Amino acid sequence: MNRQRNRASDNLFERIFIATRAFFGQLLQKETWQALWHWMLWRVSPKRRRIHKLMRQLQPLDANAPTEMRALRDEVFAKSCLELQQLEEQQILLDILNKAHRPLGFEQVFLAAIYPILVKRDMEVIPLATEAEHRLDVEIGYLGHNEDYFFWVFEIDSTKRLTLETPLAPRQEVRDDKRYVVYPLGSVGLVETDYAAYAEQWLLEAPRLATALPILAAAYAEQWLLNARIYLAHLLTDLKKRNYEITATAIPDFERERLSLLRRLSLDRLRKRQSLSARRTR
Structure with missing residues (x-):
């Protein structure tokens, strides 16, 4: 004994x-x-209540999503909202993320992480309708010097892997007189969220791990923001080499009309944003 x-x-x-x-x-x-x-x-930010309200409007994740993904998604969403100066942009980000079809969370985390960078570059993001599960398709565009609208498509899939070394595999398609580039992207593995190993390191049992998830999510969110933006820079470099080829997407007529309206609204926002930027630089 x-x-x-x-x-x-x-x-x-x-x-x-x-x-x-x-x-x-x-x-x-x-x-x-x-x-x-x-x-x-984050705890002392006056924006916290507003962002929490938006966070509660995010759609539930699919039943097959990892248990820790909700905390991670919410954390990345909150951090991205803190970077957005306009409340309208925060609402737009929420609306885009909720267009994902049965999300697993990875696709939403990736887009939420890169969205503030796109806004800072005066780019507009428009969600595209898709029947594919666990995917978020978006059109990203900007106004050229002659107010020509250039855009391309990201197909962000939560069932495919993506690392910083993953090579790009864009495809070109043609509709009417326009060429466009589509980037099929994975989103799993960009950050290895090995919560089990982390828990073992801290000797956490399952109940304690559940309590610690928000803290762990905060730590992993920073790495997600960094890695997603590094990969975005890789994508934008590839686009620049392609001379920002004009893009479009093959869609039904009724959907094309909806997108046309969204684009007009987006162009208005872009013009306002560019006008404000010009005033600040004077």
Whole structure:
């Protein structure tokens, strides 16, 4: 009995020692302090209530989605909303994400991560109708020097893998007198959200892990924002090499009319945004 007690005591001290060492090891990492800093800013931000209200309007994830994806999606969405200056842009992002068909979360996280960058580049994002499950298709465009509208398509699939080394596989299609580029993109694996390994490192059991999910999501959200934007830069570089070929999409007439209206509204927003940018630079 005494031996068993001693072994149990030694095992407990060993677990405490490992957990303490892991804790201080994490504190020494720059990413940990960044996550804590952003978490503190989020807690005191006056935008928090508004963003929480929008967050509650995000559609539920598919039943097959990983349990941690909701916390991660909400965290990335909140961080992206904090970067958006206009409330209208936050609402637009919400509307676009809710166009995903039975989302698993990865496709929404990817688009939410890159959306503020697209807005800063005076680009407009328009959701496209799709019957494919776990996918989010969007048209991205901008106004050229002569107010010509250039655009292309991202097909973001939550069932396909994507890493920073994944090669691009765009395809060109033609409709009427226009050429357009479509980028089929995966979204799984851009950040390896290995919550199980993280939990083991911190010696968390399942109930404690559920409690810790928001904190873990905050840490992983920063890496998602970084990696998604790195890959976006890769995509934009490829587009530049293609001389920003004019794009369109083969769609039914009634859908084309809806998109035409959306594009006109988008062009109005782009003109206003460019006008404001010009005033600031004067």
